[in-house]
Amino acid sequence: MKFKSVFDIIGPVMIGPSSSHTAGAARIGRVARTLFGREPKWVTVHLYGSFAKTYKGHGTDVAIVGGVLDFETWDTRISTSLDLAKEKGIKVRFEVEDAHTDHPNTARVRIGDEQGDLELVGISIGGGKAEITELNGFELRLSGNHPAILVMHNDRFGSIASVTQTLAKHEINIGHMEVSRKEMGKEALMVIEVDQNVSDDLLRELESCDHILQVAKVVD
Amino acid sequence: MLFRNVAELIERCESEGVSISELMIQQEMAVRERSREEVFGQMEENLKVMEDAVEEGLKGVRSHSGLTGGDAVLIQNYIQNHTPLSGNLLMDAVSKAVATNEVNAAMGTICATPTAGSAGCVPGTLFAVKNQLKPTREQMVRYLFTSGAFGFVVANNASISGAAGGCQAEVGSAAGMAAAAIVEMAGGTPAQSAEAMAITLKNMLGLVCDPVAGLVEVPCVKRNAMGASNAVVAADMALAGVTSRIPCDEVIDAMYKIGQTMPVALRETAQGGLAATPTGRELEAKVYGINLKSE
Numbered sequence: 001m002k003f004k005s006v007f008d009i010i011g012p013v014m015i016g017p018s019s020s021h022t023a024g025a026a027r028i029g030r031v032a033r034t035l036f037g038r039e040p041k042w043v044t045v046h047l048y049g050s051f052a053k054t055y056k057g058h059g060t061d062v063a064i065v066g067g068v069l070d071f072e073t074w075d076t077r078i079s080t081s082l083d084l085a086k087e088k089g090i091k092v093r094f095e096v097e098d099a100h101t102d103h104p105n106t107a108r109v110r111i112g113d114e115q116g117d118l119e120l121v122g123i124s125i126g127g128g129k130a131e132i133t134e135l136n137g138f139e140l141r142l143s144g145n146h147p148a149i150l151v152m153h154n155d156r157f158g159s160i161a162s163v164t165q166t167l168a169k170h171e172i173n174i175g176h177m178e179v180s181r182k183e184m185g186k187e188a189l190m191v192i193e194v195d196q197n198v199s200d201d202l203l204r205e206l207e208s209c210d211h212i213l214q215v216a217k218v219v220d
Numbered sequence: 221m222l223f224r225n226v227a228e229l230i231e232r233c234e235s236e237g238v239s240i241s242e243l244m245i246q247q248e249m250a251v252r253e254r255s256r257e258e259v260f261g262q263m264e265e266n267l268k269v270m271e272d273a274v275e276e277g278l279k280g281v282r283s284h285s286g287l288t289g290g291d292a293v294l295i296q297n298y299i300q301n302h303t304p305l306s307g308n309l310l311m312d313a314v315s316k317a318v319a320t321n322e323v324n325a326a327m328g329t330i331c332a333t334p335t336a337g338s339a340g341c342v343p344g345t346l347f348a349v350k351n352q353l354k355p356t357r358e359q360m361v362r363y364l365f366t367s368g369a370f371g372f373v374v375a376n377n378a379s380i381s382g383a384a385g386g387c388q389a390e391v392g393s394a395a396g397m398a399a400a401a402i403v404e405m406a407g408g409t410p411a412q413s414a415e416a417m418a419i420t421l422k423n424m425l426g427l428v429c430d431p432v433a434g435l436v437e438v439p440c441v442k443r444n445a446m447g448a449s450n451a452v453v454a455a456d457m458a459l460a461g462v463t464s465r466i467p468c469d470e471v472i473d474a475m476y477k478i479g480q481t482m483p484v485a486l487r488e489t490a491q492g493g494l495a496a497t498p499t500g501r502e503l504e505a506k507v508y509g510i511n512l513k514s515e
């Protein structure tokens with residue numbers, strides 16, 4: 001069964017006009033913001049496929065920037081997000097790409113400030129649902145249906161065990177988990193979907209585990 | 221999972237002596253492990269969003285492209301000053317469906333039912349029949365669960381996406397969902413709800429998704445109006461005792477198969493149908509031409 005909840009049918013509450021082009025796009029922007037953890041100074045959005053062709057009419061542009069400003073899909077400030085970003089001094093740029101992508105609604109979002117930057121690729125899969133397929137060059141599959149913990153770590157033995165042991169100690173159940181690395185022995189990423197939201201204290205505890213570089217969470 | 225198709229849904233309602241909305245609530249509680257209060261409360265919030273959208277649309281809104289807006293007001297004025305040939309309730313439902321989709325096109329807040337492009341049928345009919353049936357707030361929330369039960373079956377066994385199955389999958393599904401919910405609110409049986417859903421969807425089969433300029437505006441807004449009126453008429457027929465010769469699940473299956481054989485040009489690509497007419501192309505150039513200059 002693709003749809004499990006009645007609220008997938010009667011819902012989501014959102015800003016129009018399109019669940020896939022607006023609500024899904026806003027969710028992609030908001031994941032970028034959540035993972036970055038603070039308001040960025042600049043945002044560059046690359047749009048592919050159907051997003052590239054109709055982004056202005058569907059408000060995909062304002063939706064993604066609205067998400068980056070931490071707005072929910074139903075926040076009416078989305079429609080004026082470009083002006084709001086300007087007022088805050090955030091530099092926003094859009095690039096329309098010709099490149100072919102696997103999914104017709106794909107966006108590459110890059111955000112940053114003087115301390116760092118982040119790049120992710122998101123796809124909007126319909127009905128307001130979005131998936132993150134790439135983060136800082138790592139391929140991943142993040143459905144957005146459950147809260148998730150993202151852990152950047154060094155590719156050493158014991159690093160995965162220390163994270164899962166900590167989660168077990170706090171009685172956090174893992175629903176889905178993926179580990180990927182760019183090169184053997186280098187930087188790696190754990191994506192852990194869990195059944196309930198985790199506290200910031202737990203994130204700090206995870207960060208203190210062996211070989212862990214950075215921890216972030218995405219809330220359902 | 222308590223039900224996967226309409227036959228199971230109706231059988232279960234009849235054997236347990238419960239309404240469709242009740243069974244949907246119970247399934248939601250079981251699948252998501254949530255309390256009745258939580259499930260009911262969330263749906264009540266959705267109802268409020270729909271109510272606000274109808275109200276906003278009836279005040280008059282305009283989309284950014286300028287392609288849609290203001291028709292809900294025209295229809296309401298017409299109801300106030302004339303006797304509509306199709307009857308007050310029907311035109312009231314139409315105006316409220318249009319109001320919702322005009323708000324959607326203007327980037328206002330709506331609740332997708334089942335999608336944003338088809339968000340008008342369910343609330344449009346609900347707030348129109350409300351004036352005649354005088355439901356309690358609980359019955360209004362239940363209207364949404366009943367709609368949701370049928371949408372749930374369509375989404376899992378066919379499709380609710382215009383890109384996947386044409387507009388029959390979006391506005392067609394929405395209209396069928398609304399018809400089934402009207403029947404329950406009017407005191408019909410679960411089986412009559414299924415008949416209303418089947419009759420409605422049968423009459424929306426083959427409906428193409430051909431949005432002008434790729435926007436959820438033309439012809440989407442008016443299609444929600446016709447979906448809403450289709451729902452009211454089918455609900456009346458089912459309440460009168462009329463049945464569909466083709467069972468509801470088979471109609472849903474037929475809709476799915478038609479969607480699969482539909483050309484890509486007619487599935488939300490803005491490549492065919494109304495989008496490809498000379499005027500459709502002209503409007504497209506105007507919408508994006510103006511925007512491109514402002515860069």
